[in-house]
Amino acid sequence: MVTDDKKKLAIMLFSGPYGKQDADYMCRIAESALNRGYAVKIFLYGDGVHAQMNGQTPKSFLNIGDYLSELADMGAEIKSCSRCSGARGYVEGEFDEGLDRYPSSKAIDAVKIHTLYSFIDMIKDCDKIMTFGGV
Amino acid sequence: MVNLVVEITHPPYGHENTFAGLYVALTSLAKGMNVTVIFHGDGAYTSLRGQSPEKKINVLSTERQIEDILALGGRVIAYRDALVHRGILKEEMIEGIEILDSPEIYDLMLENTDKVIVF
Numbered sequence: 001m002v003t004d005d006k007k008k009l010a011i012m013l014f015s016g017p018y019g020k021q022d023a024d025y026m027c028r029i030a031e032s033a034l035n036r037g038y039a040v041k042i043f044l045y046g047d048g049v050h051a052q053m054n055g056q057t058p059k060s061f062l063n064i065g066d067y068l069s070e071l072a073d074m075g076a077e078i079k080s081c082s083r084c085s086g087a088r089g090y091v092e093g094e095f096d097e098g099l100d101r102y103p104s105s106k107a108i109d110a111v112k113i114h115t116l117y118s119f120i121d122m123i124k125d126c127d128k129i130m131t132f133g134g135v
Numbered sequence: 136m137v138n139l140v141v142e143i144t145h146p147p148y149g150h151e152n153t154f155a156g157l158y159v160a161l162t163s164l165a166k167g168m169n170v171t172v173i174f175h176g177d178g179a180y181t182s183l184r185g186q187s188p189e190k191k192i193n194v195l196s197t198e199r200q201i202e203d204i205l206a207l208g209g210r211v212i213a214y215r216d217a218l219v220h221r222g223i224l225k226e227e228m229i230e231g232i233e234i235l236d237s238p239e240i241y242d243l244m245l246e247n248t249d250k251v252i253v254f
Binding site for chain 1: 137139144145151152155156158159162163166168250251252253254
């Protein structure tokens with residue numbers, strides 16, 4: 001459970017799940033931060049939204065989709081950019097206020113497709129921010 | 136108030152980085168943050184005036200984004216060294232972009248910045 005006294009870490013992932021090692025590294029850092037008591041919020045941006053794809057079955061790499069689901073189970077809040085997700089075919093309708101996300105059968109439940117404003121809120125509220133895949 | 140630096144290290148087109156970074160800067164300004172965009176390395180090419188990607192490659196102009204950032208009160212800075220290395224002259228740059236030397240940027244990053252996002 002996230003409480004106000006926890007240190008808050010915001011993470012942006014800007015590259016896809018397997019072309020580079022950023023997603024793998026990001027997940028390991030996030031797990032370590034959660035184990036150290038951080039409140040962790042992750043935002044998938046640009047090609048980073050592909051990390052939310054349902055049904056990933058990598059043969060030689062860590063399954064990033066499964067890893068994100070595990071991080072969410074551990075308490076991480078994970079959102080993705082609606083504009084980037086829409087461009088890549090994930091968004092299947094208007095924003096659902098009740099579910100607090102854009103609908104997508106192609107994205108895992110652990111990730112909420114949301115507006116960029118939710119990332120800006122993460123930036124404002126966090127104690128630390130880390131970016132992966134931006135360079 | 137949060138002082139945010141968005142550092143751009145890619146040229147304006149060919150990668151999504153610059154567009155995405157400037158979009159974060161614009162959205163952060165709209166949310167009331169103090170925002171400074173810094174062009175570093177090949178990001179210096181983004182400071183060139185007269186971009187017209189809409190006509191040729193049908194993507195949004197990063198020059199328009201920079202104008203919007205400046206209009207909303209954001210600060211836009213280019214590393215002098217990055218400009219010099221690439222032969223970019225002040226008169227070729229978008230009006231309103233400041234040129235700073237490395238020590239001035241280090242001061243800004245270390246003394247007046249809370250958070251940095253790199254694209």
